[in-house]
Amino acid sequence: MTSTAVSADFHSTFQADKRATPPSLTDITTRLHALRAGLNENLAFLPAYDRRSCELQQLKELESKLSQLRSKDKPKSRFAFSAGKSKAAPVKAEGEAPTPGSSASAPSAPTPKQSTLPVSANAATAAGPVHVISNLSSQLVRAPSDVEGGYTITLESLSSCIIDLRPPPQTSGTSGRNATPPSTAQATSIHAKSLRRCVLLVPVMEGSAIMEGLEDCLVILGAQQFRIHSSRSTTILLHVPSTPIIEHCSALAFGPYPLFLQQPEYTSKHHDVQDFDWVREGKSPNWAVLDPSNEAFAERDAEAISGLGDGDGDAS
Amino acid sequence: MGLLTIIRKNKAKSREMRVLFLGLDNAGKTTILKKLRSEDISTISPTLGFNISTLVRDGYTLNIWDVGGQKTLRPYWRNYFESTDAVVWVVDSGDRLRMSDCGSELRGLLGEERLAGATLLVFANKQDLFGAMSLEEIRDALDLPSIVSHRWIIRSCSAYTGTGLDEGMDWLVKEVAGRLYWNGLSAGPTPVQPAADAAPARLTADA
Numbered sequence: 001m002t003s004t005a006v007s008a009d010f011h012s013t014f015q016a017d018k019r020a021t022p023p024s025l026t027d028i029t030t031r032l033h034a035l036r037a038g039l040n041e042n043l044a045f046l047p048a049y050d051r052r053s054c055e056l057q058q059l060k061e062l063e064s065k066l067s068q069l070r071s072k073d074k075p076k077s078r079f080a081f082s083a084g085k086s087k088a089a090p091v092k093a094e095g096e097a098p099t100p101g102s103s104a105s106a107p108s109a110p111t112p113k114q115s116t117l118p119v120s121a122n123a124a125t126a127a128g129p130v131h132v133i134s135n136l137s138s139q140l141v142r143a144p145s146d147v148e149g150g151y152t153i154t155l156e157s158l159s160s161c162i163i164d165l166r167p168p169p170q171t172s173g174t175s176g177r178n179a180t181p182p183s184t185a186q187a188t189s190i191h192a193k194s195l196r197r198c199v200l201l202v203p204v205m206e207g208s209a210i211m212e213g214l215e216d217c218l219v220i221l222g223a224q225q226f227r228i229h230s231s232r233s234t235t236i237l238l239h240v241p242s243t244p245i246i247e248h249c250s251a252l253a254f255g256p257y258p259l260f261l262q263q264p265e266y267t268s269k270h271h272d273v274q275d276f277d278w279v280r281e282g283k284s285p286n287w288a289v290l291d292p293s294n295e296a297f298a299e300r301d302a303e304a305i306s307g308l309g310d311g312d313g314d315a316s
Numbered sequence: 317m318g319l320l321t322i323i324r325k326n327k328a329k330s331r332e333m334r335v336l337f338l339g340l341d342n343a344g345k346t347t348i349l350k351k352l353r354s355e356d357i358s359t360i361s362p363t364l365g366f367n368i369s370t371l372v373r374d375g376y377t378l379n380i381w382d383v384g385g386q387k388t389l390r391p392y393w394r395n396y397f398e399s400t401d402a403v404v405w406v407v408d409s410g411d412r413l414r415m416s417d418c419g420s421e422l423r424g425l426l427g428e429e430r431l432a433g434a435t436l437l438v439f440a441n442k443q444d445l446f447g448a449m450s451l452e453e454i455r456d457a458l459d460l461p462s463i464v465s466h467r468w469i470i471r472s473c474s475a476y477t478g479t480g481l482d483e484g485m486d487w488l489v490k491e492v493a494g495r496l497y498w499n500g501l502s503a504g505p506t507p508v509q510p511a512a513d514a515a516p517a518r519l520t521a522d523a
Contacts, residue, residue, distance in 0.1 A: 131447050132412065150447035152410030188445055193413045207445070207476075210342045210411070225362055229387070242361035245341070246385055275366060276388040286363055 150188030255290035339406035410447035
């Protein structure tokens with residue numbers, strides 16, 4: 001739709017305005033305000049990644065530079081309210097419902113592996129921790145260990161990560177004197193957005209999977225339903241009893257779930273993909289079934305990944 | 317006898333309601349319907365067009381239209397708006413990434429002239445899952461309290477376990493019946509619970 005055009009437009013004007021920031025302090029302030037206002041205006045059209053990069057990184061950087069300059073310029077004020085609360089909140093609250101994921105990234109900085117935050121700091125809800133894994137690159141992400149029963153997990157803005165959501169390895173019978181009882185935790189549904197060059201390994205789930213904005217990924221997953229939107233160049237090894245849905249996608253390859261990982265009871269329809277952008281006769285050009293010679297490759301891939309699990313005992 | 321009375325009497329004779337099931341894709345619309353009809357829910361494929369099903373509750377026949385929620389299908393929703401008595405808006409409570417999309421789609425719907433007066437039931441589905449957003453969070457994310465154009469309620473449910481489905485549909489039927497067939501129910505319109513004393517399973521419009 002037009003939103004991509006709008007966001008592209010905005011991106012270039014934002015960059016140009018940013019470069020053109022003139023030297024005088026008052027000028028800088030007004031220009032910054034204009035930038036901020038422009039950003040706020042376009043917030044609704046911007047994809048999450050741009051929003052974050054414009055708002056959080058670039059604009060914040062400029063603003064902090066400005067305040068540094070100001071503090072040099074002016075005599076230091078004798079009285080100041082403690083900073084922090086009022087600064088970031090208003091703008092963030094505007095565009096969308098604040099996702100715990102975005103607020104989660106800050107406190108988890110020292111161990112940025114995954115963040116488990118209460119639903120909201122002030123609410124007295126007893127909903128338990130929320131599994132939002134966001135804003136990581138080059139990490140190995142494991143299934144959360146602090147849950148019981150079926151859980152839903154959200155992945156957002158990850159690049160070059162391996163995400164392994166198989167249940168944590170159970171302590172074996174021989175060494176299991178005081179072993180913890182086997183975890184009942186299992187991923188039941190998954191929501192993913194903006195993954196680049198990631199490997200996602202998910203056991204066969206009872207619920208559904210929905211993904212958006214994947215690029216150059218390998219997804220190994222079993223689910224009741226599978227939907228993928230606005231993605232490209234991604235290989236999906238899938239076990240699904242219903243027809244997979246693709247929408248605004250290109251260069252997707254669908255193959256069978258590696259059965260040595262898990263043997264689901266139902267037969268898979270991973271080859272019966274429904275493309276919402278292709279209503280004509282014949283097969284959609286946006287996806288292909290992996291041919292059998294490629295499946296060997298896929299299995300090798302998966303074996304390499306399952307090898308990661310074997311090394312786990314040494315790590316912990 | 318006024319025209320309105322005649323229309324009402326006519327409608328009362330048929331005791332039918334037209335209900336529209338809408339929401340983003342992956343919300344669980346079809347699964348809720350199948351569960352309500354005690355059908356198998358393990359083989360449901362994403363809805364490519366729409367499903368029609370009939371449900372009889374409290375002596376009323378509900379003609380339910382379940383329209384697919386894929387982005388490509390949403391522009392076609394409006395083809396189903398005519399003479400709709402109630403909208404059931406289904407939300408995937410685990411879908412944090414698209415909760416704002418969900419809110420704006422709902423807003424667009426409520427601005428629709430042909431849906432004016434329709435009762436709104438919001439089902440916060442998939443509440444059986446650990447990590448799902450709470451009812452309060454969803455209510456606020458969708459900004460439901462600001463809705464004044466429609467009678468609304470939000471209820472938690474799980475299409476998988478069946479929890480909350482009957483209660484939600486019961487409220488819907490009573491609410492619509494009370495509005496359409498004023499002599500159909502002795503109790504008349506059910507009093508709407510104020511949001512303040514909301515039971516954990518439901519939050520409602522404050523009249």
